[in-house]
Amino acid sequence: MNISAILKLTVSMALFGSIGFFTVHTGIPAIELVFVRCICATFFLGGLWLLVGGHKTEVWEKKEIFQTLICGIFLVLNWVFLFKAFEEMSISIAISIYNLAPIFVLILGALLLKEKLTIQGLVATVTCFIGSMFIIGLNNFISFSAFMQSGFVWAFLSAICYALTMLTSKTITKLSSYALTYIQTTVGIVMLLPFIDFSLFEGLTTMNWLYILGTGFIHTGFVYYLFFDSIRSLPTILVSVLVFVDPVVAILLDILLLDFMPSFMQTMGILLIFGGIFYTIYMPKNKRLSQA
Template identity: 50%
Template structure:
């Protein structure tokens, strides 16, 4: 399987994660815990089978601290992302979540004093306007009413996705697969004491099917396809193929869950997609 096919499959599979999370029948915290657990098993098996450990350099101790900090941001990103699916349509959550590349650009200029170009500023403004339209800000009389729609969860997910990318750029020795394994193990350890185990007792066979697919396929398989193809593709190709993810998510929301965005929301989605065409190229971004 060539790199183009692997990356395209990774994006298409990840695009269906919203639908599967809705069908799983678990709250966000418990679903993220299962995802971390399944991904740890899957990625651990991949490392053992490919014997990657023996081919890696020994990283400095400081790198493990960076991996753990990045892992904390990643787990928070997942928690807020899945929470957004509980309180708003998938189309709205996914569209706002894809503000993350522009947040990376904005945070990079604030934290690292990097120059923000006029094209970058324009993209941020366009994305912000698109997010307001997708979130139907025009239908709420007060800001507090708008925030009560749960839109803050999607913004928080995008924010921590941006922090994950920024923190991850300083990880240079450990392989992406081993890095992600450490991070998913961290997530499983941190979330285990908070899990309400009683929620698992009332699940149907169909729920378990969606849960396990979310854990092993949407996390383990997607990460393996993503990381094994990422370094073989030029940035221009990646910038195009990542659009598969939100397109699949929105199509499934409309076709399966029968969500119907109004005309202004469609304009907002288009604006976000247009602004996504301007992407910061300095940071290696992790899809989650």
């Protein structure tokens, strides 16, 4: 077992779990924050890519470059929608819905890639759907306006875009992780530039800028470096379990530092969602290994 890789992945997930806490203290809207994040990550990861000499050994294929550009669009939209969700609802609730992405990978894989959807996958999907209903609260579904203002749509869209990011990057094998992320964050800069209101950066405090640069260099640059440097040395099942450090840290910070207190129904919803996700990721593989 590669202890160093385990520690790197655990640290990266723990750091990423604090992104919601940083986001609410930046003082700028979602699109502007993602724009700065893309700039910081492009410089950080691009610099590392040049430093390790990876740019000299890259294998460039038109098909993979096109896939990476599409993947970059989904990745940036995923970030924008997630940060929009943080603006409308508590971090714990947004993160819980965001982590439905593995379930959407199952569903979209079945619809788009003709992959087989198992009984376990269907059970997990229904479980997570019921959990999401508990989290938002049935009263928010009485009127359309209440539903739209709940932030559920933004969190839901972020989860779908995250799933599409995973699906579109699934077959990219020639490009290194550095090149892949560098292209994606560059796409983000070009894509968001026309929508940026630069006046929103005026009057920000030093603390605002520290939180903004933190989301860029720490949560994107450094976290992505640790993540990509570790996952290739670890078995998939271990990676799948360790990524749960992210939502656990996010929920704990939300409760301890931002005074969020989930209701009984929301707590049940969170447990149902993560129970369904964990079952999807771990149990079917465990059964297949046992049968083998």
